[in-house]
Amino acid sequence: MSDFGTALPHPARDAALIERLRARRSAPAQGLAAPGPSHADLEAILEIGLRSPDHGKLFPWRLVVIGPQTRARWVAELEAAAPTDKDRAVLRKLAAPPVTVMVVSTPVDSPKVPLWEQQLSAGVVCMNLEHAANAHGYATSWITDWYAYDPRARALMGLRDDETVAGFIHMGTAAEPLLERPRPRVGDKVERLP
Template sequence: MKTDIRLIDYLSSRRSIPAFQMGSPGPSRADIESMLRLATRVPDHGKLAPWRFIVYQGTERERISAELAKIAIANKPDLSAEMIAVENTRLARAPVVVAVVSTAAPHPKIPEWEQLMSAGAVCLNLLMAANAHGYASNWLTEWYAFDERAYPLLGVRPGERIAGFIHIGTAMVPPTERPRPDLKEIVSWVGAPD
């Protein structure tokens, strides 16, 4: 079987850059639209497209981050000054942040679990699409991905859930490797090869 060595090389070295280690330039609108088109090329049982995107850019990132900080302080009134500073930059770390929103819902034929996994696949494809366009990327789901009080601020509708926030920008540091699982600890073999 023939393999694409370039894809294998990419997959064997793919690494996220932390969002706070990204800077400008960020992707253009045309680049973002290209990335989003690529991101949608995932398994999608029933062709439901059970996900959508919200793109945060420009000064709106700072405004929304400041509002998220207010929710964080309401959740934890004793939040340290250091953590308040972190909360004030949640969506402002990278030039562009894309929310992948799961619109999974009950369906007579397609299990909701499969729809949720499709949204996860979109997140991974978006990471790789950003890398293919020459940008760094990071998939985060922080507290506000699960706090429905933040959803109106973020543009998330009732009944939807956030699969992840994909931060996209230019790497300010080189990626570093991290330990990966040992296959002996995570793989079970059933049957003999044909």
């Protein structure tokens, strides 16, 4: 007996989606401004993010939507704890965007699914959130930075010792046009076996 639900329709070729994916690019987090996702858009974006591949149906992640009061408090406390001026400066990436979702990898004890696969699933949640936000018309930036790893910052953010930040997914409107950057060529990164 399968614990999968009803059959979904087979996806049709979607030229607009293909073009959107071919042109996907990140925005500088500190250059994201209002408007950000509305409540309804954010709920849809989160729902899409939760449809990510997950070996064993473990859901080895959690999402934290960081509201403006929490963001301001975190930035103030992190400024005081930042080891260097450069570390203080990168806090603009956390302070500027109108909406931020912290994706946390939460390991589940499983004899079948190794930790690495669970962490990959959390990474896919990050990418699905980006794609969903882009499809709703918002620019995004997926980053971590020093505060994802600093013990004092992790405590401030309420992370357990066994949890890791897969990413801060920042969403908003790009203040400037997004510029293309160098990309690898398929022939340089793909090996084809007979």
